[in-house]
Amino acid sequence: MSSAAATAEYPKKHYLNATQGILSWLLTKDHKRIAILYLVSVSAFFMLGGLMAMLVRLELLTPAGDLLGPDSYNRAFTMHGVLMVFFFLLPVVPAILGNFVLPIMIGAKDLAFPKINLLSWYLYMAGGSFTLYAMAQGGVDTGWTFYAPFSTTYSNSYVMATAIGVFINGFSSILTGLNFIVTVHRMRAPGMTWFRLPLFIWANYATSLVMILGTPVVAIAIALIGLERVVGLGIFDPARGGDPVLFQHLFWFYSHPAVYIMVLPAMGVISELMATFSRKSVFGYRLVAFSSIAIAVLGFLVWGHHMFVSGQSVYTSVVFSVLTMLVAIPSAIKVFNWSTTMYEGSVSYDTPMLYALGFLGLFTIGGLTGVMLATLGFDIHVHDTYFVVAHFHYVMVGGTVMAYLGGLHYWWPKMFGRMYPVFWSKISAMLVFVGFNLTFFPQFIVGYLGMPRRYWQYPDEFQIWNVLSTAGASVLGVGFLLPSFYLLWSLKYGKVAGPNPWGAVGLEWTTPSPPPTENFESIPVVEGGPYDYATGEKIFVLKGKEAHVV
Amino acid sequence: MSDVAHPGLAHHFESYEQQRQSASLGMWVFLAQEIMFFGGMFLAYMVYRSRYPLAFIAGSHHLDIGLGAFNTAVLIGSSLTMALGVRAAQLGRRKAVVLFLILTLILGSIFLVVKYFEYSEKWDHHLIPGKHFHFEGEGKFAEVPQGPMQIFFSLYFAMTGFHALHMIVGVILILYMLRPAWQGKYTPENHNYVEGFGLYWHFVDIVWIFLFPLLYLIGRH
Amino acid sequence: MSGIPFFPYQASTVAGQVDALYFVWLAVSAVFSLLIAGMIVYFMVRFKRKSEDEHGREVHGNLMLEIAWSGIPLVICLAMFFWGTKVFFDVSRPPADAVEYFVTGKQWMWKIQHPSGAKEINDLHVPVGVPVKLTMTSEDVIHSFFLPSFRIKQDVLPGRYTSLWFEATRPGKYHIFCAEYCGAEHSRMGGSVYVMPKEEYEAWLSGGLAGKPPVVAGQELFSTMACSTCHMAGPASRGPELHGLFGSDVQLASGRTIKVDDAYLRESILTPTAKVVAGFEPLMPTYQGQLTEEQLNSLIAYIKSLPKLEGAAGQQAVAAPPATGGEG
Amino acid sequence: MSVHVSSVKTYTLIFLALMVLTAITVFVAYLDLGALNNVVMLTIAVAKATLVVLFFMHVAHATKLIKLVVVSSMFWLLLMFAFTMSDYLTRGWLGVAGK
Numbered sequence A: 001m002s003s004a005a006a007t008a009e010y011p012k013k014h015y016l017n018a019t020q021g022i023l024s025w026l027l028t029k030d031h032k033r034i035a036i037l038y039l040v041s042v043s044a045f046f047m048l049g050g051l052m053a054m055l056v057r058l059e060l061l062t063p064a065g066d067l068l069g070p071d072s073y074n075r076a077f078t079m080h081g082v083l084m085v086f087f088f089l090l091p092v093v094p095a096i097l098g099n100f101v102l103p104i105m106i107g108a109k110d111l112a113f114p115k116i117n118l119l120s121w122y123l124y125m126a127g128g129s130f131t132l133y134a135m136a137q138g139g140v141d142t143g144w145t146f147y148a149p150f151s152t153t154y155s156n157s158y159v160m161a162t163a164i165g166v167f168i169n170g171f172s173s174i175l176t177g178l179n180f181i182v183t184v185h186r187m188r189a190p191g192m193t194w195f196r197l198p199l200f201i202w203a204n205y206a207t208s209l210v211m212i213l214g215t216p217v218v219a220i221a222i223a224l225i226g227l228e229r230v231v232g233l234g235i236f237d238p239a240r241g242g243d244p245v246l247f248q249h250l251f252w253f254y255s256h257p258a259v260y261i262m263v264l265p266a267m268g269v270i271s272e273l274m275a276t277f278s279r280k281s282v283f284g285y286r287l288v289a290f291s292s293i294a295i296a297v298l299g300f301l302v303w304g305h306h307m308f309v310s311g312q313s314v315y316t317s318v319v320f321s322v323l324t325m326l327v328a329i330p331s332a333i334k335v336f337n338w339s340t341t342m343y344e345g346s347v348s349y350d351t352p353m354l355y356a357l358g359f360l361g362l363f364t365i366g367g368l369t370g371v372m373l374a375t376l377g378f379d380i381h382v383h384d385t386y387f388v389v390a391h392f393h394y395v396m397v398g399g400t401v402m403a404y405l406g407g408l409h410y411w412w413p414k415m416f417g418r419m420y421p422v423f424w425s426k427i428s429a430m431l432v433f434v435g436f437n438l439t440f441f442p443q444f445i446v447g448y449l450g451m452p453r454r455y456w457q458y459p460d461e462f463q464i465w466n467v468l469s470t471a472g473a474s475v476l477g478v479g480f481l482l483p484s485f486y487l488l489w490s491l492k493y494g495k496v497a498g499p500n501p502w503g504a505v506g507l508e509w510t511t512p513s514p515p516p517t518e519n520f521e522s523i524p525v526v527e528g529g530p531y532d533y534a535t536g537e538k539i540f541v542l543k544g545k546e547a548h549v550v
Numbered sequence B: 001m002s003d004v005a006h007p008g009l010a011h012h013f014e015s016y017e018q019q020r021q022s023a024s025l026g027m028w029v030f031l032a033q034e035i036m037f038f039g040g041m042f043l044a045y046m047v048y049r050s051r052y053p054l055a056f057i058a059g060s061h062h063l064d065i066g067l068g069a070f071n072t073a074v075l076i077g078s079s080l081t082m083a084l085g086v087r088a089a090q091l092g093r094r095k096a097v098v099l100f101l102i103l104t105l106i107l108g109s110i111f112l113v114v115k116y117f118e119y120s121e122k123w124d125h126h127l128i129p130g131k132h133f134h135f136e137g138e139g140k141f142a143e144v145p146q147g148p149m150q151i152f153f154s155l156y157f158a159m160t161g162f163h164a165l166h167m168i169v170g171v172i173l174i175l176y177m178l179r180p181a182w183q184g185k186y187t188p189e190n191h192n193y194v195e196g197f198g199l200y201w202h203f204v205d206i207v208w209i210f211l212f213p214l215l216y217l218i219g220r221h
Numbered sequence C: 001m002s003g004i005p006f007f008p009y010q011a012s013t014v015a016g017q018v019d020a021l022y023f024v025w026l027a028v029s030a031v032f033s034l035l036i037a038g039m040i041v042y043f044m045v046r047f048k049r050k051s052e053d054e055h056g057r058e059v060h061g062n063l064m065l066e067i068a069w070s071g072i073p074l075v076i077c078l079a080m081f082f083w084g085t086k087v088f089f090d091v092s093r094p095p096a097d098a099v100e101y102f103v104t105g106k107q108w109m110w111k112i113q114h115p116s117g118a119k120e121i122n123d124l125h126v127p128v129g130v131p132v133k134l135t136m137t138s139e140d141v142i143h144s145f146f147l148p149s150f151r152i153k154q155d156v157l158p159g160r161y162t163s164l165w166f167e168a169t170r171p172g173k174y175h176i177f178c179a180e181y182c183g184a185e186h187s188r189m190g191g192s193v194y195v196m197p198k199e200e201y202e203a204w205l206s207g208g209l210a211g212k213p214p215v216v217a218g219q220e221l222f223s224t225m226a227c228s229t230c231h232m233a234g235p236a237s238r239g240p241e242l243h244g245l246f247g248s249d250v251q252l253a254s255g256r257t258i259k260v261d262d263a264y265l266r267e268s269i270l271t272p273t274a275k276v277v278a279g280f281e282p283l284m285p286t287y288q289g290q291l292t293e294e295q296l297n298s299l300i301a302y303i304k305s306l307p308k309l310e311g312a313a314g315q316q317a318v319a320a321p322p323a324t325g326g327e328g
Numbered sequence D: 001m002s003v004h005v006s007s008v009k010t011y012t013l014i015f016l017a018l019m020v021l022t023a024i025t026v027f028v029a030y031l032d033l034g035a036l037n038n039v040v041m042l043t044i045a046v047a048k049a050t051l052v053v054l055f056f057m058h059v060a061h062a063t064k065l066i067k068l069v070v071v072s073s074m075f076w077l078l079l080m081f082a083f084t085m086s087d088y089l090t091r092g093w094l095g096v097a098g099k
């Protein structure tokens, strides 16, 4: 923390106390307040999803199915996947961090469509409610992938309610993407050219493209599943000559790009963190910016890698395999660029940076195993085993969740104007890192040994690895719980942070913390790049007043 | 255009031009999303039509080409009235806006009513996919298997159903716009809403422009 | 099994190839992970912030470096892609002499039929050193036949055939898993594959497992199901000649030609009118719902076994199918 | 910048063109052109859609960005079609069931 913080004062009027009362929150159009609404609700869904994960891990402690019945187990991992993917990881970075800082970063007073932004949150809550209803009724047991014909004809669980939930939630995601795209195109402050945009903006822009072009396809696919179940349409029904593999195409056409919805904004966070905590601009800014777009675009052409053993044509598999390899290259570029950003930098060990460095290591492992999975001859052995489970937790938890926590710890003082206890936050970062590896590394091994995923009981020889994994999960759980305590504590008792506790550049650090409702007294004029640490010059000019940088 | 005190200017925009541009980009991005939404069904159509050509021909023969063509004309007509409505708003002609919105509303409703009769005819002939489905083919279609026939009709209902749903939403939105239109709220400076809605309505028309030949006109010779 | 297991047994000809892919990838991953970790740690220490208002020295990029770290992973990936694809095709293409077994998946069991007609549930006995091809289908949802020690798996779909082949190299007992989630008992839908020396396998077969070879069963069905009334070969036949049909190209009434494979035969029997043969009326009734998956397998096996006839051979050949190996 | 206002005449002409194209497409459906039937049908549908997009939806006078949105979303749709159909069209090439 820079010394600036010590003398800072808490502003009297800011977005949190601008208006009072619960309605002023529920009807707010302020992007910052909507971000807080998301923060609360997304965290709740994460806890619920985490609870399901704990059930799964506990059941798997022993080879026999002793804690849960098979039906409960299947519901537990399905609800875990559905909640975590659709209600936690997809919205977490864009809807919380993106909503909060995106407009400020580009010098705007709000997103282009504040009402639609609020509508997004309501759709999210509506979708969530349907899913919770399904859960309360007894849950769903189709897996988060809803494969037909199991989901359409054979499952006796609350598929319809969940499908409606996911469908509605999809539109929340679409509207967020729409808002971001229009905002980035139309609301940039004067002088904020495309190549002066912080990389977080580039990443969110790329994400939004995926949200717009991909989400509707999964929406219609899930809708057709629902209609097949309820009204008896027969589009995927093999008994009537339908092809269940067609559903997989439609599902993965979205759901592969969706993994980039989950990771691109996280990558944007990492770009910001590496620059701020190395006090230096990101190595190869343009390459990183273009990589985001490349990932978003190429990411649409690889979905078939989930279907190598599905009965898809072998020739199509070959095409998807090589394209998957290609999409890994921009990610590789980014990892190297981030690492070398530290070169000749001024590297601090603040909590957000610890998370960022954790991300680099874990995402590398997750990504490399992803490329392994893309290798045809290899995937036929490990497909639908714990190897895949380990891969995606490495990228999703080790990657995105780490980045999210880093971003949260980075912007927390901006959001609430107060610092959290540094010591505890570092402890939690370490616990997460250690617990995470202990949980998921053994799954690579047990996966290669042949343990299939979605197994409620398993042969004895796999037990040792499952015990390690369950042990790790409990450490991980503690690591994730800690922040909720000290962050809440800091709201009231934390040290006042001041406008720029990290000595960072970027428009959001020129506003008071917490920022006023309108963000800026007047729209700033931007005269420099996003990470001009070295020049030490003032790069933003507010009308009449100058903002300080560094 | 000056940015002081424009009647329709929202607080977070700097100028009305910025707001207008945002609205139109936003609407187009929304339509991009719609294209992909219907695209999923068109893809399913493509897969099954190439797989079961005969069933698709048989199914198509069971659709009423007259009603289909009539509805196509009605929708194109409604697109015309909608376009003229937007034009009236651009020029600030209050009564013309109202008139064209009402005409569009009427045409849209006619389309839906015709659709209703088509659907109920399918119901009477047991062509609703599901347990009671039974297709009586004649002549060269006598032997077309029931499964693929069900797939044809599933696609028919899914595609026209989601299309009709969009029409219904459109009709509701017109009803919602009538009052401000009557009050003269849509002016040369402030007609984003009508214009955005127009885009939506035309898009729905385009979907039908594809649905009509793909469903009604297969193998008619 | 003793000790902590790290790798599954290598019990098929392809297992070694898949493991080789794995080990090379592991090495590549280790190198890159250590490289990244090394860089991070070194930079953290070397460029640790010394004072509060210190800032970094601007380094904007380095073209050569960036080309290197895009190019090297690209080359590695492409190399692994080609290798992986080669292995994939080896695993996908059964040798011509592979012995065909039928596998039917059903919630939650595997029904397996040997070429000799022997039937088993959840267990699969195979001779060592003989290429085996499994032709698989499902009666309900999607399952997936997974043999970890052989490093192969393939989804098993309702309404369609998929296949899998292997040549076991090491006698023993190995897991069969269902790898595609299929409902409540998914994790119990498995059993064992027993790889046995040839003589033992023969002995096991003669151990009184009832069943007719599919070709024989198929031949019987062919007459009981009245197929023979139309498909009797010769000019009077109402249906097309089935001899030598498998693997040939058939001209359809729609003008298309199609290669006859398992899927086509299946479709021709279940929904004959979906693809009508040129020059024939769509007379054939549908057999959907009248045949079990096993019966269908048998019929197809029988049709596949019919050799191409030279000249106008006629009825006899249909009546007397070629003798096929394996006793019941 | 002011908004482009099209004339009533333009709209009416487009409307008439659309009606004529509809009539043609129905008429052509009754002719036996073999595979050409589909080609003609789709060409007419695309032509009609293009007219609507360009004139009723004012894309002819819109900014480059909007044109880009229109073109790229169509392109995306075609990508989805092409890659999925590549599976259906090559199934069975290898001559091994399910590969």
Ligand code: HEA
Pocket (backbone or CB within 6 Å): A145, A259, A260, A262, A263, A305, A306, A324, A325, A327, A328, A329, A331, A332, A333, A335, A363, A364, A365, A366, A367, A368, A369, A370, A371, A372, A373, A374, A375, A379, A382, A383, A384, A388, A391, A392, A395, A396, A399, A400, C028, C032, C036, C072, C073, C076, C077
């Ligand atoms: C955040 C989510 C996320 C991300 C970012 C990724 C990223 C990648 N994924 Fe992953 N994936 C999932 C989430 C994600 N995945 C999920 C949820 C599933 C399972 C779904 C289910 O079935 O339930 C899955 C499944 C999955 C499969 C299917 C496996 C199977 O079911 O059989 C495949 C196969 O190709 C794959 C590949 C990849 C690849 C190549 C990348 C690449 O983008 C990774 C690129 C990154 C790097 C490569 C690392 C950095 C690079 C270097 C340090 C340089 C050195 C590099 C080389 C030498 C190559 N993933």
Ligand code: HEA
Pocket (backbone or CB within 6 Å): A046, A047, A048, A049, A050, A051, A053, A054, A056, A057, A077, A078, A080, A081, A082, A084, A085, A088, A089, A142, A143, A144, A145, A389, A393, A396, A397, A401, A439, A453, A454, A455, A456, A469, A473, A476, A477, A478, A480, A481
């Ligand atoms: C964002 C995505 C995400 C995240 C964060 C996680 C997090 C975790 N996941 Fe999850 N996982 C998926 C996405 C995710 N997972 C998906 C998509 C699947 C596939 C589902 C399918 O097959 O359909 C899956 C499947 C999956 C499986 C495989 C199940 C199977 O195939 O049978 C396992 C097994 O170990 C697992 C474990 C874990 C663990 C231990 C965590 C831990 O990181 C979680 C730790 C977090 C907590 C523990 C929360 C903290 C809170 C508490 C401990 C307190 C309790 C709560 C209250 C007081 C209210 N996950």
Ligand code: CUA
Pocket (backbone or CB within 6 Å): C105, C108, C142, C143, C144, C178, C179, C180, C181, C182, C183, C186, C187, C189
């Ligand atoms: Cu059968 Cu899983």
Ligand SMILES: [Cu+2]
Pocket (backbone or CB within 6 Å): A255, A256, A259, A302, A303, A305, A306
């Ligand atoms: Cu993927």
